[in-house]
Amino acid sequence: MTCLLLSLPSEIIESIIYLSSIKPYDKADFLGWRYPEHNYTHLKSIALSCQRLYKLCAPFLWKHKEFILPRVQDIKTADSIQMATELLSTPAALSPNFVLGDHVCSLHRNLSNGPHFDLSNSKLMANLVTNLKALRIDFHPSPRTEHYGLVYFLESCPHLTELFIGHCQDTFDDFSALCQHKPKLISLTLVDCTIKRNTLDTIIDLLRPTLKRFLFRQVLIEPPLPPKKTNAHLLTNIDLLHPVHYQHSKVSMIPQQVYLGAIQNLTQLALTDSVSCSTLEHIVHVSPRLEKLAIVIHDYYPQEIARSIKAIIRLDQMLVLSIAFRKYYPISREFERFPCHAPSYIWSLLIDSMPKLSSLYISTSRLLVSTDFIPNLLQTHPHLKDVMIYSIAFTTLA
Structure with missing residues (x-):
């Protein structure tokens, strides 16, 4: 019996293979790395079906x-060290020129x-x-x-x-x-x-x-390397x-001014260093198409916080938003969480302006929101899958 799939042009079969074996990733994660793109087990099953499918799958498999x-305690021989490069230098079975x-x-x-x-x-x-x-x-x-x-x-x-x-x-x-x-x-x-x-x-x-x-x-x-000393045989580089x-x-x-120069026309930004509200406003201004933002704010004055949240409201393409209110000390890796003093209506404006939001994370020692904030958030965001908010305090006042 003739396989109808094999009667299709190779380009169409490649597209079918590509789409059928894509490996799903959680879009809410700030991974920085989303590879491999395809499920190796699925590809291998397809490749073993026949020679033509193997030839079409080979580029995806590799x-x-x-x-x-290997770990330090593993026994290392010359053969084991060269194994990876020997594998990569192996001629392709169906493409001898590669x-x-x-x-x-x-x-x-x-x-x-x-x-x-x-x-x-x-x-x-x-x-x-x-x-x-x-x-x-x-x-x-x-x-x-x-x-x-x-x-x-x-x-x-x-x-x-x-x-x-x-x-x-x-x-x-x-x-x-x-x-x-x-x-x-x-x-x-x-x-x-x-x-x-x-x-x-x-x-x-x-x-x-x-x-x-x-x-x-x-x-x-x-820091720059210190000048070379005559006693170079001693361990003098502990400070590095x-x-x-x-x-x-x-x-x-x-320094924060470094980030001000780096951030322009980005779609994803994640920083563990805490930034000021003015820095956040600049980020929003120069990257209006941000889809994922993970930021730590170390300001706590109500007017500044409100102004920076209003700036975030302009990001209408936002899918994933993570905001933490704390002072972060990168050398010791310690942090000090503090309350968010922004008025409750600011957060209601935020959720109303981001219809595409799929993940929301807010970390603070106290977040003041209206009593209808959570119901409105869930009812107006059909794509919302992940919500994590620390230390909510409800109020009936705006």
């Missing part, structure tokens, strides 16, 4: 790859199991994934004695548009590679990283025309260690 560094690495569009290197055994492989791996569009590297948080090899991927992957970096200390100027190679990133996510101030300023200037998604979580300014290890580190928080 579109995303993840390589995890290697499997040519199909890779998103790559996740999980190097968090140990601070070593990665740099020697980075350059070779980068040369094998030249079509890469999205790169995620999670490093080990321990201090390093050499650079991370980020520059190799920026040299070899000219199509790179998304970058997710975790636990990267900028002691050896790793992020300066972004200034040198100037990738046109649309998404930048840094988690538990340090970066030099002049490097950050340059990156922001370069990415301003293209950047759409910006997520900084626990990102600090790395990440504050997760040493609370008396010389790292500092990112």
